[in-house]
Amino acid sequence: MPRWKITLEYDGTAFSGWQRQDGPASVQQAVEEAILGFCGEEVRLHVAGRTDAGVHALAQVAHFDLSKDTKAETVRDALNFHLRDQPACILEAEGVSEEFHARFSAKSRHYLYRLINRRAPLVLEKNRAHQVTKPLDIFTMQKAAGLMIGIHDFSTFRAQNCQSNSPMKTLDAARIERISE
Template sequence: MPRYALKIEYDGGPFSGWQAQADQPSVQEAVENALSRLDPGFAEGARIAAAGRTDAGVHATGQVAHADLGREWDPFRLTEALNFHLKPAPVAILAAARVADDFHARFSATERRYSFRLIARRAPVTHEKGRVWQVTHHLDAEAMRQGAAHLIGKHDFTTFRSSICQAQSPVKTMDEIRIEEREIPHGQEILFHLRARSFLHNQVRSIVGTLERVGAGSWHPSKVGEALAACDRAACGPVCPPQGLYLTGVGYPIGIFGD
């Protein structure tokens, strides 16, 4: 059975997350249902695997999954056909590619990239509702950069790890945390860009929630380093809500989609 990689974009708002769950809508189920209608060789009960199992409300602009199909497909035709069968779900296949039989969307990945959008303004968001986290106070982006610097490199991230995380080890290497600031009418948008080989459950949301406290002036930047060293979940700042989080890309040893 030929294996295909799929680059997927979705609005996570209507879903319980990526992973299929009983009696709950999921992105995985939406894609699998489209595949089963399209390719009879994609057997009933067959599963697809993704690079990241995003939580409820989390979005993606560059999720990657793989599927074993019943026949060879032209990648463009496969993309077009899947998008037809995915309607009206807010899920789109951006690209498809034939990959080696030993390719695995999760285990072959060498890095994952997430972005988080935070808007600071008094007036409620309208057009961006459900796609950003909003606070009503100004944030000091430079202070947040100073706090984030404590998290770069290889560390025990127990403090920033969910209590239900199933990873075997809390030790991860954070390759990059880049913080952008943009002026918007009557406020500011802060964008957090994080890059690592892999992340712990709720790690990004825990980090962003903690850095927001730094930007608000409630935490000194050095307190981020102290929280990290504590290896204690109780030392973490608030975990921010999911709607501002986006899985933006997955890296592999060789290019898959020509980008």
């Protein structure tokens, strides 16, 4: 049974988050429906990490199994055809071994948080950044970010039913950059 790794990009504004649920549309639901439309198979999509409502992804990794093999370009293009009305697309599809698991094979994760520091309301960046209207002390923020580098215990941030083996996580980089004035 061929296993497929896909890399997705999506605008999470209209989604209730990654995970399929009753009610509002989720990213998982949209992609699973695209797979069903492409090959007629109901699959379970596994993801590297779930996102919350309104969160976007630049390169989210997921995997699924199909009953028959096909070309990677066909998988990518067919899924994009079926996602054409959704704010999501498949950037890449590749066949992987059955040992690959989107969540457990991930070596690292990258997050980007954007702040826009201005008084005028956000228009073009409304759902893409958080607005801070008061002046920011970038130097102090950079010093504080440096204190986050290293291994830390994130027990307080875990859900009771968290499946992670350990609350200890390593933060390799934390950068605060001023892009423009």
